[in-house]
Structures are given as structure tokens and as C-alpha cells.
Amino acid sequence: MTTDTAYFKRVKMKRLLLYGTGIFLALIGIYAGVKAYTAAIAEERVNDAIAEVSDFVSITYQDVDVDLIGFDFILTDVRFSPVGTAETVKARRIVVRSLDHQSEIPANLDVSVEGIAIRQLKKSAPAVLELGYDNDLLVDLDVSYNYDKPNRLLEINRISVDAAGAGRLEIRLYFGGIDLQTKNLFAILLAYPHITVNGAAVFYRDDSLTERWMQASAKQSNTDVQGYRNQLIEQIDQEIGEKDSDLSRSALKAIRGFIEDPGEISMVASPTRPQQLKRIIEVDHPGELIDMLNLRIESIP
Secondary structure (H helix, E strand, O other), X not given: OHHHHHHXXXXXXXXXXXXXXXXXXXXXXXXXXXXXXXXXXXXXXXXHHHHHOOOOEEEEOOEEEEEOXXXXXXXXXXXXXXXXXXXXXXXXXXXXXXXXXOOOOOOEEEEEEEEEEHHHHOOOOHHHHOOOOOOXXXXXXXXXXXXXXXXXXXXXXXXXEEEOOOEEEEEEEEEEOOOOXXXXXXXXXXXXXXXXXXXXXXXXXXXXXXXXXHHHHHHHOOOOHHHHHHHHHHHHHHHHHHOOOHHHHHHHHHHXXXXXXXXXXXXXXXXXXXXXXXXXXXXXXXXXXXXXXXXXEEEEO
């Protein structure tokens, strides 16, 4: 009796092991099949998107993959070549988290471009290279926006540029009165008198860029870095003494603090009502702009 029981237990265990192995292999097969299918769809959509912008830029890539957890499209070894130029910019990879592929101009986009070598930007960003950064410095770009067609609202949730060892800049913008449905991009630009700024924010974390900029500026002014810093602080102190608005004085003090000890600085615009972009551009005096946008600036060493 005991021998029979042990035998049946072994048979049962083998069956369970076979079933478990079969299920595991089936899951692997399903995963591989779904990933291959989604990758094929991703490649088709990517190629369609590239074709849409082919009049402006040539884009090639080595491979396309799909993250089945977040369903992100991942392009590797990407090259950009603006039409009419011989310049090519390479990126290690592009991650497309969200993309509206049904509209002429995407109503939503969430994408990051990782690993852009700074040495490729000698023509487009010579000033950055003159600050003495190593040619191996890599830049990451991150963009996310949503367009509300019925209300003509454009929410740029994030435009960030991050370079390890230099700094990180993030911009958020909220516009009204924008028509992204027109096929003529130039027409969008011409409509700027009707565009309003509903809010904005800028965040910057310094990692050496400010100090390098001061060194370069001091050299051009035939002075040392501390002398140049003191000149800037004196100018700001003079501006603070001339301001009647507490908001303006507070903003200028924050800028002075950042110049004294560069760390982090944030600028948040929360206008009491939407302000016309045309009017903002025409403002000459910083103090007027600070009050118009209800601009609050804070710095952290």
C-alpha cells in the first residue's frame, strides 16, 4: 500500500512538472509572439511618422522594440539629417511613450531622445562647446505635451534638457488660442497675436554650466570670475533699490542668490488672467514682466 502511494505521488509530481513546464513554455511563446506582433506594428507606425516629416528631416534607425509593460516604442542608434544639410546628429536611443498618429500634427506626444553626443553640435551650439566641455558629454532631451482641440489649449508638460556634469533645464508652458489642426506650420506662427500664456514654469539645476559661463564672460570683460560676479550683483542690487513691487524685489533677490552660489533656481508664472503672447514679447522692462505674469523666482544653493 505504501509503495503504491509513493508511486502515484511520483507520477502525479511528474505530470505537474510537465504541465508546469508546458505552461511556462507556452507563456514564453505567447510573449514572444505578442512582442513580435507589437514590434511590427510599432515599426509600421514609426515608419509612417518618419515619412510625414521627410520633407524636413531624414531619420534612420537600427532597430525598433516594444516594452510590453508600458508599451513604449524604443528606437536604437537613431540618426537625424536636416534636409538640405550635410549635418547628421546621432542618438543612442529614442523612447516613444505616447504619440497621436491620427492627426497631421500629433495632439499628444511623450518622447525622450537619449545619448546625443555634444561633439555633434559644433555648428548648432558652438557657444556651449566653447565653455570647455569634453567632447564625450552626452545630452538627453525629453518632451511631453497635450493638445485640447475643443478649447484650443496646448499644455507643454515638459521640455527638459539634461547633461550630466553641466546641468538640467526643464520648461513647462501652457498656451491658449492655438490651432494645431492647420497643415501650415507657418500659419500657426503668424497667429501669435491671438495666442495667450496661461502659465509657465522653468526649473534649472546647475552642475557647472553657470560657473563656466561666468569664466567665459569674465575673460571677455578682462576681469576675474569674482570681479564679474560682483558686477552682476551690484547691478541687481541697484535694480532692487529702484523697485516698488515686493514681487519684483523678491524675484531679483532670488536671482542674486543664484549668482552668488549657483545651485537650483525656479521661475513660476501664474498670471491672474491669460496674457497675450504678443504683449509679453513687447515688454521692455523686467519689472513689468514680473508683475504681469505674477512671476515668482526661488533659488536654492
